[in-house]
Amino acid sequence: MDLQALWLTLRLATTTTILLLAIGIPLAYWLASARSRLRPIVEAITTLPILLPPTVLGFYLLVLLGPHTAFGRLTSRLLGHPVAFSFSGLIIGSVLYSLPFAVQPLTAGFRAIDAALIEQGRLLGAGRLRILTGVFLPLSVHSVVAASALCFTHTVGEFGVVLMIGGDIPGTTRTLSIAIYDQVQEFSYSAANRTSLLLVCISACALILLYTRRARVGAPHA
Amino acid sequence: MPDIRIRHCLSHFSLDTEFSLENQWTVIFGPSGAGKTTLLRVIAGLEEPASGRIQLGGRILLDTANGISVPAGRRSIGYVTQQPALFPHLTARENVAFGIRHLDRDRRAKRVAEMLRLFGAEAIADHPAPHLSGGERKRVALARALGPAPELLLLDEPLAGLDDASAQDILSRLLSLKVHVLYVSHDLAEIWRMPAAVIFLESGRVTAVGPLREVLATHRERLLRQLSV
Numbered sequence: 465m466d467l468q469a470l471w472l473t474l475r476l477a478t479t480t481t482i483l484l485l486a487i488g489i490p491l492a493y494w495l496a497s498a499r500s501r502l503r504p505i506v507e508a509i510t511t512l513p514i515l516l517p518p519t520v521l522g523f524y525l526l527v528l529l530g531p532h533t534a535f536g537r538l539t540s541r542l543l544g545h546p547v548a549f550s551f552s553g554l555i556i557g558s559v560l561y562s563l564p565f566a567v568q569p570l571t572a573g574f575r576a577i578d579a580a581l582i583e584q585g586r587l588l589g590a591g592r593l594r595i596l597t598g599v600f601l602p603l604s605v606h607s608v609v610a611a612s613a614l615c616f617t618h619t620v621g622e623f624g625v626v627l628m629i630g631g632d633i634p635g636t637t638r639t640l641s642i643a644i645y646d647q648v649q650e651f652s653y654s655a656a657n658r659t660s661l662l663l664v665c666i667s668a669c670a671l672i673l674l675y676t677r678r679a680r681v682g683a684p685h686a
Numbered sequence: 687m688p689d690i691r692i693r694h695c696l697s698h699f700s701l702d703t704e705f706s707l708e709n710q711w712t713v714i715f716g717p718s719g720a721g722k723t724t725l726l727r728v729i730a731g732l733e734e735p736a737s738g739r740i741q742l743g744g745r746i747l748l749d750t751a752n753g754i755s756v757p758a759g760r761r762s763i764g765y766v767t768q769q770p771a772l773f774p775h776l777t778a779r780e781n782v783a784f785g786i787r788h789l790d791r792d793r794r795a796k797r798v799a800e801m802l803r804l805f806g807a808e809a810i811a812d813h814p815a816p817h818l819s820g821g822e823r824k825r826v827a828l829a830r831a832l833g834p835a836p837e838l839l840l841l842d843e844p845l846a847g848l849d850d851a852s853a854q855d856i857l858s859r860l861l862s863l864k865v866h867v868l869y870v871s872h873d874l875a876e877i878w879r880m881p882a883a884v885i886f887l888e889s890g891r892v893t894a895v896g897p898l899r900e901v902l903a904t905h906r907e908r909l910l911r912q913l914s915v
Contacts, residue, residue, distance in 0.1 A: 578771060580767065580769065580771035581771050581773060581774075583732055583758075583771070584765075584771045584773070584830075585784075586731075586732070586757070586758045586759050587730060587731075587732070587758050587759060587763070587764070587765050587785075587831075588759065588784050588785030588830070588833075588834065589759035589760065589785055589787075589788075589834065590759065590784070591759075594787075598773075598784070599773065602775040603774070603775055
């Protein structure tokens with residue numbers, strides 16, 4: 465078992481999930497409540513990673529974060545090292561790739577909230593932030609849990625984006641899914657089997673926890 | 687004295703009203719589809735009219751000609767609808783406290799207790815909102831709307847669906863309040879005993895204004911005909 469890859473994968477999935485909640489909650493709130501003409505465009509952009517092949521996303525990120533673009537040079541200077549083929553690069557790639565898995569359940573949960581409750585919040589003097597923290601979030605706990613579980617498991621199982629942006633550097637960018645690929649290349653099928661089984665267990669546990677909670681709470685949907 | 691002038695045009699409906707609330711209690715009476723709820727929503731600041739002016743005391747809440755529109759939460763208006771939208775994740779006490787977060791903890795707790803007592807809801811203070819009965823929800827919704835001490839209380843058929851005893855009890859508690867009340871109803875029996883002025887609204891227009899009994903006596907035939915449509 466590649467414990468280094470396991471630790472790296474868990475760190476990556478946890479960091480990505482936290483960042484996606486921090487980005488996804490305000491974004492979903494805006495999508496659920498704004499009347500802007502930009503809304504369909506923003507919604508389409510946040511959904512795009514579901515349809516894009518991971519290698520395409522990874523390729524563009526590699527180009528964008530590389531030394532030949534102003535953005536790449538700026539991020540390198542800020543972080544003190546090139547972003548491509550680093551753990552920071554993996555995080556950026558994972559956040560973009562799993563963005564729809566955070567935004568979609570959160571937006572669906574926020575949109576399901578009775579408009580009369582939001583109006584009462586406004587009438588009682590609550591501003592946008594208080595309506596988010598005092599009405600939307602407490603009534604969408606299940607959506608937040610669903611978004612967290614989906615982001616975590618999706619990041620744990622990433623391959624294409626991770627390989628393109630991070631390569632295969634042990635201890636830095638070699639995640640469990642890359643380790644499986646390496647093990648198969650080396651004809652170590654029993655090792656690949658153990659690592660694959662671990663990935664199946666992590667994903668299954670997250671989903672069982674999610675559905676157990678849903679059954680207990682009785683929520684109709686994510 | 688609240689002074690209201692509103693012109694509100696929607697694709698399927700237009701509202702054109704002008705009136706002052708001279709009495710403490712004013713009933714807006716009219717058939718379904720007359721625009722009663724829309725009128726309340728515009729006054730509350732939940733809908734923007736095409737044009738209009740609303741003045742409450744010395745404050746201008748809406749003046750479309752001069753680009754003034756005070757947000758709903760700063761209008762000092764309480765609004766209780768037929769379906770009281772209590773926050774389901776909070777208790778009755780927490781619901782009432784929601785609108786008075788600016789008060790310090792002691793004053794807030796005192797005000798919440800006072801409001802719940804006013805509507806006979808002290809015993810259910812710690813009950814979660816989803817566990818309350820229909821009548822209890824209305825009491826808590828009224829207590830919540832009055833928590834921030836609004837200058838005007840908008841009530842949209844607040845007693846609909848209650849048994850007579852509960853409706854009478856809540857109404858007598860409401861009548862003891864010292865706040866301007868704009869009360870929407872289409873139930874003659876409910877408003878008959880109210881010491882109120884009445885505004886009769888038909889198809890978005892005020893067609894009669896005056897003391898309740900006078901208007902009802904003068905326009906009795908027409909009112910009954912309209913209400914039975």
